[in-house]
Amino acid sequence: MDKQRIKELAGKSKRTLKEEGITGLATKSAKFVYFKASATTRKYDKAFKDILFINGCSLPHPQRYRVTHQMEQLNSYGVSCDKVDYDKLDLDMVRFYRGFVFYRCPILPVIEEFIKVAKENNKTVFYDIDDLVFDLEHTKLIKFLDTMTKEERDLYDDGVKRMGKTLDLCEYGIASTTRLQTEMSKHLKEVFVNRNVASEEMVKYSENALKEVVKDEHKIILGYLSGSITHNDDFKLIMPSIIKILEEYDNVYLQIVGLLDLPKEMEKVKDKVLTSPFMDWKELPHLIRSIDINLAPLEDSIFNEAKSENKWTEASLVKIPTIASNVGAFKDVIVHGETGVLCSNEQEWDEGLKKLIEDKDYRENLGDNAYNEVMKSHITTKSGYNLAEFIKSKLRPNIAFVLPSTNISGGTMVAIKHGIILKKHGYDVTMFNINKKTKKETKVTDKDDYLFVVSTIKTEPAAALDTIVATMWLTLEYARKYYNAKKTKYLVQSMETGFYDPGEFEKYKSNATYNQVIGVEYLTISKWCQKWLEEDFHNKVKYAPNGIDLSLFPKKERTFEGKIKILIEGNSKDKHKNVDESFKIVEKLDKEKYEIYYLSYDQTPKSWYHVDKFYQKIPHDEVGNIYRECDILLKTSILESFSYPPLEMMATGGLCVVLLNEGNSEYIKDGYNALTYEKGNIDDAINKIEELVNNKDLREKLIKNGKKTAQEKSWDKIKKEILSLYEEVK
Numbered sequence: 001m002d003k004q005r006i007k008e009l010a011g012k013s014k015r016t017l018k019e020e021g022i023t024g025l026a027t028k029s030a031k032f033v034y035f036k037a038s039a040t041t042r043k044y045d046k047a048f049k050d051i052l053f054i055n056g057c058s059l060p061h062p063q064r065y066r067v068t069h070q071m072e073q074l075n076s077y078g079v080s081c082d083k084v085d086y087d088k089l090d091l092d093m094v095r096f097y098r099g100f101v102f103y104r105c106p107i108l109p110v111i112e113e114f115i116k117v118a119k120e121n122n123k124t125v126f127y128d129i130d131d132l133v134f135d136l137e138h139t140k141l142i143k144f145l146d147t148m149t150k151e152e153r154d155l156y157d158d159g160v161k162r163m164g165k166t167l168d169l170c171e172y173g174i175a176s177t178t179r180l181q182t183e184m185s186k187h188l189k190e191v192f193v194n195r196n197v198a199s200e201e202m203v204k205y206s207e208n209a210l211k212e213v214v215k216d217e218h219k220i221i222l223g224y225l226s227g228s229i230t231h232n233d234d235f236k237l238i239m240p241s242i243i244k245i246l247e248e249y250d251n252v253y254l255q256i257v258g259l260l261d262l263p264k265e266m267e268k269v270k271d272k273v274l275t276s277p278f279m280d281w282k283e284l285p286h287l288i289r290s291i292d293i294n295l296a297p298l299e300d301s302i303f304n305e306a307k308s309e310n311k312w313t314e315a316s317l318v319k320i321p322t323i324a325s326n327v328g329a330f331k332d333v334i335v336h337g338e339t340g341v342l343c344s345n346e347q348e349w350d351e352g353l354k355k356l357i358e359d360k361d362y363r364e365n366l367g368d369n370a371y372n373e374v375m376k377s378h379i380t381t382k383s384g385y386n387l388a389e390f391i392k393s394k395l396r397p398n399i400a401f402v403l404p405s406t407n408i409s410g411g412t413m414v415a416i417k418h419g420i421i422l423k424k425h426g427y428d429v430t431m432f433n434i435n436k437k438t439k440k441e442t443k444v445t446d447k448d449d450y451l452f453v454v455s456t457i458k459t460e461p462a463a464a465l466d467t468i469v470a471t472m473w474l475t476l477e478y479a480r481k482y483y484n485a486k487k488t489k490y491l492v493q494s495m496e497t498g499f500y501d502p503g504e505f506e507k508y509k510s511n512a513t514y515n516q517v518i519g520v521e522y523l524t525i526s527k528w529c530q531k532w533l534e535e536d537f538h539n540k541v542k543y544a545p546n547g548i549d550l551s552l553f554p555k556k557e558r559t560f561e562g563k564i565k566i567l568i569e570g571n572s573k574d575k576h577k578n579v580d581e582s583f584k585i586v587e588k589l590d591k592e593k594y595e596i597y598y599l600s601y602d603q604t605p606k607s608w609y610h611v612d613k614f615y616q617k618i619p620h621d622e623v624g625n626i627y628r629e630c631d632i633l634l635k636t637s638i639l640e641s642f643s644y645p646p647l648e649m650m651a652t653g654g655l656c657v658v659l660l661n662e663g664n665s666e667y668i669k670d671g672y673n674a675l676t677y678e679k680g681n682i683d684d685a686i687n688k689i690e691e692l693v694n695n696k697d698l699r700e701k702l703i704k705n706g707k708k709t710a711q712e713k714s715w716d717k718i719k720k721e722i723l724s725l726y727e728e729v730k
Contacts (some may be wrong), residue, residue: 047460048430049080051391052097053128056086056105056163061281065196065310066103066130066176072199073384079391080462089114092442095452098395098428098463099124102170104133106162115169121452122396122428127170130196132183132306134164141303143233172394174387177329179305192390195329196308197378198317202285206317209285213318215292219251220357221274223291223320225284225311226258234304235260237325238297241349246272249357255291257284289318292363293356296324297349309333312340313378316370321363323352339370392464398428399467399726400485402475405435406444406453408620409601410644411493414525414546415471416444418491419451421719422726432456432468434478447549447621467726469523472496473510480520489726490517492524492541494641494663495532498576514539523725526642528662544722545666546642547715553624553651555707558631563595564693567630567654569645571603576639578659578679583609585634585685597630599623627652632692637661638679646674647713650706655699657688667713673705 053071057063071081084093086105094117102125105111115125132138139145139160145153164187167173173184173191184191198206222242224235245252246269255274256262262273276287288294294315298304305328312322312334324330326342334340341352356363377383399422401415419429431444431453443450456478465485470476473496479488492514500507514522514537522539524530525546533539566586570577579600586596587610598611599618605611615626627633633649633656640663646656647667656674658664670676675688692699715722 045458046096047080047082047462048096048454049082049462050074050098050395050464051079051081051101052093052099053081053083053101053103054086054089054105054111055083055103056166057103062130063103064199064281065308066128069197069199069380070101070128070174070194070387072380073194073197073387074391076381077384077388078464079388080464086111091117094118094121094123095430095442095454096459097123098398099126099391101126101128101174102166103128104130104163105166106159107165107169111166112169115166119171122423122426124172124391124394124396125170126172126174126391126394127167127184127188128174129163129167129180129184130176130306130308132180132303133160134167135183136160138183138303138306141301174390176308177306178332179302179328183302183306190394192387194387194390195333195378195383196310196313197380197383198313198374199380202281202314202317203375203379205282206285206289206314209289209318213286213289215290219253220249220293221253221255221291222293222295222353223255223257223288223315224260224295225288225314226256226260232261234297234299234325236263237299238295238346238349239263239265241346241353242266242295243269244350245353245357252357255287257287284314285318288315288320291320293353294320294322296322296330298325298327298330300325300327304328312370313374316367316374316378319364319367319371321356321366321370323349323356338366339373340366396426396428397466398430398463399469400430400432400454400465400482401469401471401491402432402434402456402479403471404474406431406433406438406441407601408617410642411471412444413446413620414493414642415469415491416446416451417547417549417715418722418725420446420449421715421722423449423451425723427726430454432461432478434475447551469726470520473513476513476517476520480517487521488519489521489523491725492522492529492533493526494529495639498639499574501575526663527666529641542725544725545713545718546644547718547722548644548647548651548710548713550651550710550714552621553627553648553710555651555653556628557653558655560631560693560696560699564593564632565595565597565630566632566634566689567597567599567627567649568634569599570635570637571600572606572609573603576637578636578638580606581636581659581680581682582634585636585682585689586610588682588686589689597626599626624648624652627654630654632657632689634685634689635659635664636679636685637663640664642666647710650674651710653703653707655692655702656706657685657692667709669705673702673709675702 053067055063055067067083074081089110091114100118118125136157168187171189173188174194175181175184175191176196178193181191181193253272253274257276258278296311307328309329315322323341326344334342336342343349343352401419403412423429429451431451433453434456436457441453443452461482467487467489468479468482468485470479470490476490496510497507514533516537516539522533522541524541524543530541530543533541568582570579572579595612596610597613598605599615601617605614627649633645635645635658638661640661643664646658646664649656658674658676659679660676668674677685677688
């Protein structure tokens with residue numbers, strides 16, 4: 001589209017309506033076209049994704065396995081992810097994700113509030129951990145902690161308790177081992193075991209090591225990658241066997257990597273002990289490939305049962321066999337004699353080590369088998385399916401409503417109300433705002449509840465949606481192009497072609513959106529819209545009635561003494577609002593007897609309008625106060641989807657004189673709850689106003705029945721019908 005056309009459309013962009021659905025939004029077309037024209041060049045500030053990982057661990061090795069690798073698993077199976085360190089967590093991040101995984105996060109005020117807000121908005125909260133460090137009953141078994149000072153121990157214990165508090169606030173868990181699953185299940189609804197697996201990068205560096213490392217054929221090297229000083233007691237478990245082996249075999253050496261205090265008992269073989277400090281994980285495969293047998297001893301304890309099989313995985317990637325304690329994850333993962341060697345006592349360690357040292361074919365066969373098993377089931381791209389399915393199964397059904405703007409209008413309020421009803425019934429609801437110029441908004445409110453708003457201009461869309469809902473013709477194109485939505489629905493709230501003059505570009509563009517668009521389900525809140533869509537376009541249309549929030553429009557008794565206050569509502573330049581006719585009617589009324597109030601969302605009175613009090617851009621939750629100030633609503637719109645003002649006036653106990661149209665005929669009955677007149681019949685409208693002022697019995701009848709009509713349209717009474725519009729997502 002050329003710049004001149006965009007400029008022309010920009011000149012038509014100021015038709016915003018206060019009520020009746022989309023009308024107030026339909027005229028944002030120029031902004032929409034500009035958005036489409038610049039879509040390929042805009043830069044995103046954030047992303048709307050499925051899962052946010054919150055990392056609470058400062059150590060690089062654990063967070064790599066439990067955050068980076070699990071993100072790689074999920075991304076490989078279509079679940080989009082981001083990550084943030086827990087001390088960088090911002091409460092605003094809640095609105096950009098469907099679920100949250102807290103990894104080893106100690107409780108903080110922001111985390112506590114974050115989880116609270118997430119749950120309020122039906123977003124799922126998981127806790128992930130790879131060690132039994134959330135309960136003092138478990139950490140007291142760590143012998144190394146006894147070497148700490150009281151201050152150090154108190155600090156450590158405080159961290160454990162704070163991790164436990166965060167865990168208790170979560171709903172579901174993800175554990176690296178079955179023992180962790182057992183212990184976490186005492187606190188959470190359900191815990192899924194997702195074992196530590198290797199990343200694609202680990203595979204790459206391991207493959208390089210397989211090609212590049214040349215072994216010394218005259219040496220057999222035992223490797224002990226201790227990891228941390230807490231593993232000293234594990235090494236002592238096999239130390240007698242290691243000493244015997246080093247003394248018995250001249251060609252056998254021990255390679256130690258990481259933190260390990262060499263016991264005095266090993267002084268006599270220290271010349272056969274090789275040491276290396278901690279190293280970058282990218283370099284580690286080369287070192288592991290240079291050894292021949294990987295040692296993985298573990299004391300048999302509840303704490304150690306919860307530890308992961310990382311040592312076996314990393315060694316298997318470079319075809320090095322592992323001999324390990326028959327405990328916890330090693331017991332679960334290693335098939336004895338096929339993918340490794342399991343030992344339960346000193347004798348088995350002695351025998352296992354000797355066989356591995358003396359039988360090269362056996363040693364290499366175990367390494368090859370372990371490599372094949374890891375490549376088959378223990379790398380991110382081969383193991384993420386079950387994790388992705390578990391997470392998806394716990395995420396709530398979610399819906400996004402696409403708005404052309406968050407400016408207050410009837411159409412916006414209907415979408416918001418539908419969203420609030422869905423939220424209260426367990427749905428995760430987001431409002432997408434496609435308006436390029438809207439100022440930063442994080443939420444839209446409705447009374448005492450709210451929904452999150454995400455700008456599609458500033459945010460990259462990636463999260464899976466059960467349903468995306470267009471709310472006017474301008475929004476349908478975006479909804480249809482959202483690639484990750486299962487269902488697309490179109491909430492039609494008016495015949496939007498009626499908002500444009502003959503020949504206008506928007507007139508035929510909006511008309512095309514009603515023509516049985518493939519893959520789109522049509523919804524409406526007006527019976528006449530349902531009939532029109534079915535008869536003219538042969539669509540199948542689901543209908544639910546529109547409603548009113550009675551708490552915003554409390555009743556007030558009118559005395560009809562003194563000046564009678566008449567309220568005129570609608571934007572002055574919108575032809576279908578027919579506001580000029582309202583002012584032609586009141587122009588003939590006695591100005592000493594009547595006072596004219598004018599309420600317009602966006603526009604100002606024309607120069608010839610006689611207005612005593614003018615209200616503009618009044619927040620929706622304050623509109624009721626204006627209705628209550630007035631006695632009679634004069635509403636002369638020609639075209640409406642569902643006309644709110646007469647119903648709102650009835651709720652407050654006021655009276656209505658209206659021009660009957662498709663949007664109000666659903667509930668207005670002449671002489672029962674309002675008085676009606678025919679378009680252009682100014683004198684008849686004047687007579688109806690005068691009749692209301694002079695006939696007390698008629699007033700009382702209309703007020704009584706008007707109140708009854710409003711009560712029948714209460715959202716509380718029709719919420720089941722609203723839910724039925726979206727029920728397929730459950």
